[in-house]
Amino acid sequence: MIVNESVLSLGISLIALFLAGFLGAKINQSLVAIFIVVGIILQNFFPVTIITEFIAKLGIIFMLFMFGLEFSVGSLLNNKRKLFNTGMYDLLFNFPVGLVLGWFLGYGLLQSILLAGIIYVTSSVIVAKSIIDLRRSANPETEYILNVLIFEDMFIAVFLAFIIGIVNYGSMDAKGACFVMLKTSAFFLFFIILARTSKKFIEKIIDIEHTELFVILILSIIVLSAGAASRIG
Template sequence: MGGAFLAAAILARVGGRIGLPTIPLFILAGILLGPHTPGVVLLDDPHDLEMLSALGLVLLLFYLGLEFHLDDLKAGGRKMVLAGTVYLILNVGAGLGFGFVLGWGNAEALVLAGVIGISSSAIVTKILVDLKRLNSPETKPILGIIVVDDVFLALYLAALQPILSHSDGLGAALRDGGKAFGFLLLLALAARFGTKLISKLIDTRDDELLVISFLGAAVFVAGVSDWFGVADAIGAFMVGLMLGSTSSGDRIMKLVHPLRDAFGAIFFFAFGLSINPGDLPSVMWPVLMAVALTVAMNVLSGMFSARVYGFGPLEASNISTTLMARGEFALILATMAAGAGLDERLSPFIAGYVLVLAVLAPLAAGRSTWLARILPGGRVKEKEEEKVSVPA
């Protein structure tokens, strides 16, 4: 674990000197020091970091919930649902079509629909933090789309599980989906009406007690969420949403900051450990086609979201590039597919696809002005700004 932290820190420092984002560097550290590459091997079994990796994901999404206030949900609920729904229709629909075109099988196509269609909450959060865009106007629709994605994912996973297991049938799928939806509704009601009570329960002047309290709440609810068939990430997000509106919200945000950064690095490092570079050449062309498809669908959905919120080409570009990343949920689907005995090409495909986008998304988000120039209205706005900058 110490080696993992140090390797991530060293690579991040080197990358920072040449302007590279930290996410792909943390992943690269995991690849280089994992069991699938020659040289030093820190961990023979990537599952040894499974609990710490899960904690990193919980803390990343918990922090995201702290930033995303309930007032934002109330004010932009309809726009958020519309933007999120269109994002899912474009990306999940494209993923399903791509899966059928590949011809690997119907169950495989359903897995690919989720892999290609759902953005990575963890990487999106890290991009927003690294680029200091948490307070940017386009961050609200980005977070809104992430919330809609996660709600869809909870229901999608519940429906997909009995299909992959070939055992329980439609009744079990509906039961599991209803259980997941009911738990999400319970969390939403607690966030909406229980803020005052939660504020009294969490309030303390002692920082040590406050850290223990919010960390216990986030991890516990994440675990219960997973038991109900809801992604643990969305459970942690909902706890952050509740606590962010309390009187202790600002203090919690400061206290969780170093925990988020440390264990977030472990999350991406552990992801790198699971990637075997030797498997990637066999699925190179499908990966590149899927990446191109994802870029196209994200640009289209970003333009639509920007139009819904009345934003310009730069905000549309920021939305498109930030949401491009795929990560932890794709890996969950890869695990399910492997357990169900689906096509053996799925696992290396998902690993390669996620790795490419985990590198591409932070780089593209940091240079989103390049995309903004070629979007409709981008050139016009650039010329207007040049005129304003020229003295009379």
């Protein structure tokens, strides 16, 4: 019975998303904001279940994967200085706003730092989806937007490691923060080395005639990588 209700609520939610998205596309609006509003409305009528949580996680994973396809590693390496300068401007202008706001609201130092991180970081998923929907991938300003997102993603990895170290140890313990940062760095380094050393092997694996098998392989790699990252922490 619970499974049937979950499937029914999921079906109704998908229909509602389609109708809202269809109308939004007719008036040339971004689907991201429309989907968020529909989700906020529907959560009052349908309970959150394991199925919906799982699908939501998959949606975020696949969106980040699509964002990665739009990004060029070569462009990053060739524009390291531009990436750093753009990211630093973004950090210096936005991060202090959260600190000041936290102080104004009477929060402590840790709470103010958390608020600053929330205000500073941009949602890569929403921005990437908006860029794709509006067909702005080839626009000159998109490069700067992607530079900001990349810098924010790298900063937030260090920021979260710092916060986790504080929460787990109850104080600003450098040991805990460094351990989390080392795990994160090792995880990314593994995939970088794998991509550089196993290019021919990977090309042979993905050279599959059957489209169905290719899709299953790609999905399994994406989900497995995300699961490994979640397990490592």
